[in-house]
Amino acid sequence: MGSISVLLVAKVIPYLEQELNKRYNLLRIWDYPQKSQLLTQHSASIRAVVGNASAGADAEFIDALPKLEIVSSYSVGVDMIDLNKCKEKGIRVTNTPDVLTDDVADLAIGLILALLRRICESDRYVRNGNWKSGDYKLTTKFSGKTVGIIGLGRIGTAIAKRAEGFNCPISYFSRTQKQESKYKYYPSVVELASNSDILVVACPLTEETHHIINREVINALGPKGYLINIGRGKHVDEPELVSALLEGRLGGAGLDVFENEPHVPEELFGLENVVLLPHVGSGTVETRTAMADLVLGNLEAHFLGKPLLTPLV
Amino acid sequence: MANQKNNIIIEQSSEDNNLPKVFLHGPPKFSIVLQPKPSHNFHILNPSSHPPLHEFIALNPHHASSITAVVCTGGFPVNAEVLQLLPSLRLVCTPSAGTNHIDLFECLRRGIQVSSAGNLFSEDVADLAVALLIDVGRKISAADRFLRSQLQKPWDFPLGSKLTGKKIGIVGMGRIGLEVAKRLEAFSCMISYNSRNKKPLLSYPFFSSVLELATNTNVIILCCDLNDQTRHIVNKEVMLALGKGGIIVNVGRGALIDEKELLKCLIEGEIGGAGLDVFENEPHVPKEFFSLDNVVLSPHKGALTSESLIGISQLVEQNLKAFFSNKPLLTPVI
Numbered sequence: 001m002g003s004i005s006v007l008l009v010a011k012v013i014p015y016l017e018q019e020l021n022k023r024y025n026l027l028r029i030w031d032y033p034q035k036s037q038l039l040t041q042h043s044a045s046i047r048a049v050v051g052n053a054s055a056g057a058d059a060e061f062i063d064a065l066p067k068l069e070i071v072s073s074y075s076v077g078v079d080m081i082d083l084n085k086c087k088e089k090g091i092r093v094t095n096t097p098d099v100l101t102d103d104v105a106d107l108a109i110g111l112i113l114a115l116l117r118r119i120c121e122s123d124r125y126v127r128n129g130n131w132k133s134g135d136y137k138l139t140t141k142f143s144g145k146t147v148g149i150i151g152l153g154r155i156g157t158a159i160a161k162r163a164e165g166f167n168c169p170i171s172y173f174s175r176t177q178k179q180e181s182k183y184k185y186y187p188s189v190v191e192l193a194s195n196s197d198i199l200v201v202a203c204p205l206t207e208e209t210h211h212i213i214n215r216e217v218i219n220a221l222g223p224k225g226y227l228i229n230i231g232r233g234k235h236v237d238e239p240e241l242v243s244a245l246l247e248g249r250l251g252g253a254g255l256d257v258f259e260n261e262p263h264v265p266e267e268l269f270g271l272e273n274v275v276l277l278p279h280v281g282s283g284t285v286e287t288r289t290a291m292a293d294l295v296l297g298n299l300e301a302h303f304l305g306k307p308l309l310t311p312l313v
Numbered sequence: 314m315a316n317q318k319n320n321i322i323i324e325q326s327s328e329d330n331n332l333p334k335v336f337l338h339g340p341p342k343f344s345i346v347l348q349p350k351p352s353h354n355f356h357i358l359n360p361s362s363h364p365p366l367h368e369f370i371a372l373n374p375h376h377a378s379s380i381t382a383v384v385c386t387g388g389f390p391v392n393a394e395v396l397q398l399l400p401s402l403r404l405v406c407t408p409s410a411g412t413n414h415i416d417l418f419e420c421l422r423r424g425i426q427v428s429s430a431g432n433l434f435s436e437d438v439a440d441l442a443v444a445l446l447i448d449v450g451r452k453i454s455a456a457d458r459f460l461r462s463q464l465q466k467p468w469d470f471p472l473g474s475k476l477t478g479k480k481i482g483i484v485g486m487g488r489i490g491l492e493v494a495k496r497l498e499a500f501s502c503m504i505s506y507n508s509r510n511k512k513p514l515l516s517y518p519f520f521s522s523v524l525e526l527a528t529n530t531n532v533i534i535l536c537c538d539l540n541d542q543t544r545h546i547v548n549k550e551v552m553l554a555l556g557k558g559g560i561i562v563n564v565g566r567g568a569l570i571d572e573k574e575l576l577k578c579l580i581e582g583e584i585g586g587a588g589l590d591v592f593e594n595e596p597h598v599p600k601e602f603f604s605l606d607n608v609v610l611s612p613h614k615g616a617l618t619s620e621s622l623i624g625i626s627q628l629v630e631q632n633l634k635a636f637f638s639n640k641p642l643l644t645p646v647i
Contacts, residue, residue, distance in 0.1 A: 013472075102477035106500060110447035117618075119444050119609065120457040126610040127603045131596040134342075136612045141620040142444075143436040165499025166440065262468045269461050276460045277453065278468035284451070286475040 004303060005045040007038075007065075010052035012074050016292035020050065023296070029055075039064050048072060048299055053232075053279065054261055056080030062089065070302045072295045075282075076100055076155075078312060079205035079232060086313045093313035094298040098154065099290040100282035105158035107281050108200055108230045111254030112147075112163075114275045115226055116140040116198075121272045143167050148196030150189060150212065151203025151231070152178055159200055171195060174203070189213075193220035198228060205232035213237065218244045226252045230281050233259040242267050245274065256281050330356075333637050334376065336369070337362035338385035338395075345622070346408050347384055347629050354637045355382065365389075370398060382406060382636065384629055390414045396423060404636050408625045410434050410489070410616070411566065412646055413539050421647050428632040431644030432488045433624050434616035439492035441615045442534050442564045445588025446497075448609045449560050450476050455606045474558060474585070477501050482530035484523055484546065485537025485565065486512055493534055505530060508537065523547065527554040532562070539566035549574045558585045564615050567592040576601050579608055590615050 006024040008017065020026045027046065032038035046065050049057050053075040059082045062068060070092040071081055078095050086093050114120055122136045130136075147163045149156045149172045160170045160183060171184035173192040178185070186192040189212055193199050199221050203209050213227065213236040221227060227250060229236055238259040244250040245268070252273035258264055261279055268274050282288065297309045333355045337343055344362040358376060359369060366389075370377050382404040385391050391405050396419055405415055405427045412429055420427050448454050451473040459470055481497050483490045483506040494504045494517065505518040507526045512519070520526040523546050527533055533555055537543055547561060547570040555561065561584060563570055572593045578584045579602075586607035592598050595613055602608055616625075632642050 011467075011469075102501070103475055106447060106476045107451055107453075109500075110444070110451050110453050113440060113444035114448060114453050114457075117441060117444050117614075119448050119611065120454040122612055122614060123454045123610050124458075126598055126612050129600075131598065131612040135617065136614055138617050138619045138622055139614065141437055141618040142440045162499045165496040167436075262466045264460055264463075266463075269463065275453065275457055277456045278460055278470050280451065280456055280470060280473070283470070283472050284475040285472045288472060 004047050005042060006048040006050060006299070007042070007046045008050050009057070010050070010055040010074065012050070012052065013288045013292060015289060016050075016074065016295060019292070019296055020299075023300075024048070043067075048302075050074060050295055050299075051080060053077055054080065057086075058082050059085045062086065062091065070094070070299065072298045074291055074295050077204060077232060079234075083313055091313070092302060092308060092311060094294070094308055094310050095312055096282075096291040096294045097310055099294060100287050101154045101158050103284050103287045104155050104230055104281040105162055107256060107277075108155075108159045108202070108228055109162045111228050111230070111256065111275055111277070112198055112200075112226070113142055115228070115252050115254040115273070116142045116145075118272065120275055145197040146171065146195065148172065148186070148192040148199045149183075150174070150192065150199070150201050150209075152181060152183070153203070155230070156200075156202035159202055168198075175208075189217050190220045193217045193225065196221070196225065198226045200228045201231040201235045203231060203235070205234055210234055211237045213241070215240045215244070218250050221250060223248055224251050226250075226254070228254045230256045233257040233261060238265060245271055332356040333381045334358050334379045335382045335384060335633060336366065336376075336380045336399075338366050338383045338389045338391065340386075340388070343384075343386055343389075346386075346626055347633075348626075350630075353630070353634070355633050366395065366398075382633060384408065384633075385414065387411065387414045390416075391420070392416045393419050396420070396425070404428070404633070406629055406632055408629050410438070411538065413566065415646075417647055426636065426642060427646040428636075428642045428644050429646045430616070430625055430628065433628055433644075434621055435488040435492045437618050437621050438489050438536075438564050438615035439496055441590055441611065442489075442493050442536065442562050442588075443496050445562045445564070445590065445609050445611060446532060446534070446560060447476060449562070449586040449588045449607070450474050452606070454609050478503070479532055480505070480530040481532045481534060482506065482520070482523075482526040483517075484508070484526065484533060484535045484569075486515065486517075487536065487538075489564070490534075490536040493536060502532075509542075523551050524554055527551045527559070530555070531558060532560045535561070535563045535565040535569045537565050537569065539568055544568050545571045547571065547575070549578070552578045552584050555584055557582060560584070560586050560588070562588040564590045567595065572599070579605055 004024045007027045009029045047069045049071045051073050062085045073095045076095050076097050118139045125136050143166045147168045152172045152174045173186050173189050242265050254275040256277040335355045335357050341363045378401050380399050384406045407429050410430045477500050481502045486506045486508045507520045588609045590611040
């Protein structure tokens with residue numbers, strides 16, 4: 001197995017990198033200042049690519065790796081992988097569903113609470129010594145607020161379950177109405193936004209959902225509405241979001257993802273009605289380890305000719 | 314014309330003079346809790362809640378025996394000395410859930426009724442407890458701080474710890490504790506508790522000491538009253554039992570925790586982290602906390618939401634109206 005070349009295109013936890021290194025001939029994309037050098041030296045031997053939420057394999061890259069058999073993503077979202085190209089070429093694709101559902105849902109609720117109750121801001125208030133001058137201002141209650149979820153898949157459902165613990169009425173938008181769901185369905189995102197206090201993006205990123213949060217949706221959510229994005233940065237028209245926040249047309253935003261990570265629009269840093277996180281949705285020791293085990297398990301199964309654990313393609 | 318005007322003013326004040334007198338015992342901003350209204354069956358002596366009680370009585374000694382109700386807040390105690398000063402006092406109204414600023418025993422002895430916020434704030438306080446827990450475990454405030462420092466690119470931020478499924482130990486299973494439990498059950502957490510007495514109708518496992526609770530859980534959430542039995546109920550022994558990955562959340566009162574010991578344990582990594590809405594000597598917070606990333610600091614705002622303010626203003630008013638109509642208090646303490 002040590003002769004199989006696996007290319008790592010993103011930073012992962014040390015455990016995963018070490019295991020990949022033990023089991024395979026591991027190549028790391030950051031060791032090659034130019035992609036062309038990597039391809040010249042190794043394109044004929046790379047049989048597997050390991051990526052994550054921010055880096056995968058586009059059509060051009062796939063075409064440049066003639067021996068590529070499998071792309072194993074250290075993420076559940078695979079928008080950075082050209083799935084059609086993989087299907088076309090018979091390349092397998094795996095991701096890490098289920099193991100990160102709880103962490104992402106926990107973080108979504110954490111973002112809502114941090115935003116509405118100004119947890120980060122009032123922590124700053126105390127650390128700056130301002131409490132001596134007076135109490136922090138009143139904030140907004142979460143319990144009982146209407147939560148609208150875009151995408152009622154594993155993560156959306158887990159968010160709904162947690163929000164119900166806070167007596168929040170739940171409504172949703174998804175491609176098709178879920179007949180067995182007890183939550184209220186809206187046939188459009190604008191209608192969902194108009195009828196929600198808090199709008200949560202929890203769907204996959206596809207051509208259809210690109211900029212699903214646009215000016216119209218933001219205006220419908222309004223100055224007393226809050227946007228939470230734990231999906232992908234490109235779900236949101238980021239310049240529109242920034243201007244809405246600056247102009248007071250949106251009540252606030254909790255963002256774990258951005259259109260062009262690690263870039264965060266500078267205008268957001270001066271706002272007290274936003275919470276900004278560096279894409280930590282699945283960022284716990286427990287979950288990243290479980291995700292790593294899925295990547296390793298899928299690769300092992302593939303190279304042993306066994307059924308893949310969590311195949312998408 | 315002038316005489317008519319004067320007569321009107323005199324008439325109004327004599328009307329007021331017949332109404333029972335209420336005193337606002339709190340800081341100047343406290344006046345936001347209760348504003349005069351024509352519909353009131355009581356008269357607020359000091360609608361601006363300034364000057365404070367002792368100064369007010371010194372300036373208006375005749376009012377000492379006219380005050381029949383006091384609306385007071387934490388930091389403005391109604392103790393034996395104050396009760397001695399107000400011989401006609403019949404009702405103490407606090408817009409808080411906590412009553413440790415009121416000498417309940419002395420009130421009981423004098424036949425003075427006491428009303429509180431009842432369960433009005435329970436949801437907001439429970440929400441804050443969960444907010445602090447998720448923040449500490451998932452490093453939300455630390456991560457937001459990290460991004461705003463704009464120093465780190467690419468992002469290399471430490472991993473947090475998973476909340477779903479964790480074992481939660483709640484100290485104090487009153488209304489707030491129950492609301493916290495309900496919320497965390499939706500995260501598939503396993504709830505156990507300690508309180509003065511086991512609650513026969515609750516199915517959560519009960520531990521008869523906080524030490525045992527800490528030994529058997531990953532998280533301790535303090536939702537109990539502060540009294541002689543609960544002072545420093547979280548001490549060094551409890552913190553060591555909770556362990557290096559453990560998290561403490563305090564939405565009760567600062568003195569429930571030995572704050573100096575907590576600081577030591579946080580600095581030395583004997584516990585994982587803490588989310589604190591209350592401190593031993595508010596608004597003073599030891600500055601050694603300020604450089605720690607494993608603590609989230611909150612300026613006693615468990616109940617400070619716009620919704621709760623509207624609610625408590627209504628509740629204080631309703632309790633006073635009921636009392637002065639000889640009806641039962643809505644949220645009696647004793």
